[in-house]
Amino acid sequence: MSSELEKRASDAEREQVVVRLRDASAEGRLTLEELADRTALAYRAQSHGELAPLTEDLPAAAAPISRRKPVRWMVVVIGEVQRRGRWRIAGHTNVVMGIGDCELDLRRAELDGEEVTITVTQLIGDTTIVVPHNVDVELSGLLLIGGKSDRGSEEDIAPSAPRVRIRVFGLIGELTVVRR
Numbered sequence: 001m002s003s004e005l006e007k008r009a010s011d012a013e014r015e016q017v018v019v020r021l022r023d024a025s026a027e028g029r030l031t032l033e034e035l036a037d038r039t040a041l042a043y044r045a046q047s048h049g050e051l052a053p054l055t056e057d058l059p060a061a062a063a064p065i066s067r068r069k070p071v072r073w074m075v076v077v078i079g080e081v082q083r084r085g086r087w088r089i090a091g092h093t094n095v096v097m098g099i100g101d102c103e104l105d106l107r108r109a110e111l112d113g114e115e116v117t118i119t120v121t122q123l124i125g126d127t128t129i130v131v132p133h134n135v136d137v138e139l140s141g142l143l144l145i146g147g148k149s150d151r152g153s154e155e156d157i158a159p160s161a162p163r164v165r166i167r168v169f170g171l172i173g174e175l176t177v178v179r180r
Contacts, residue, residue, distance in 0.1 A: 102127040119168075124171060137164050
């Protein structure tokens with residue numbers, strides 16, 4: 001007879017693991033990159049043995065522990081906005097710049113919910129947003145002079161992968177999404 005770990009996983013079991021991973025991210029236990037990677041693995045898992053390691057380092061679902069305060073606003077008149085490393089991004093985050101550049105690295109960011117909306121308002125400047133390679137990115141908005149681009153592959157994106165919505169409004173500049 002097969003052991004429990006060798007049994008085939010069902011769609012419902014894969015979805016239960018993805019829900020637990022999203023909860024762990026909302027609790028501050030997983031970064032956006034970890035959530036995206038584990039979600040992709042969960043949807044590709046064929047057996048219980050492939051699903052088990054995805055949540056084995058997480059405690060049973062519980063009330064969220066004390067965590068970083070989510071970043072909701074980043075404002076600069078002239079200068080640079082930069083966030084890297086481990087930080088918590090609010091479900092709706094606003095970046096307001098007069099003249100300057102912005103770099104947001106979301107690979108180690110903790111999500112404050114299942115998806116994030118970032119609104120960038122800039123007069124003159126360039127914005128670069130780095131996301132894990134298997135995160136669903138929705139890019140919209142208007143730059144009068146300049147453009148928007150999403151660089152990288154979207155081939156590994158699962159239907160319920162973490163989603164980052166990016167809206168940009170500005171006069172002169174570029175907004176670039178880079179997948180790493």
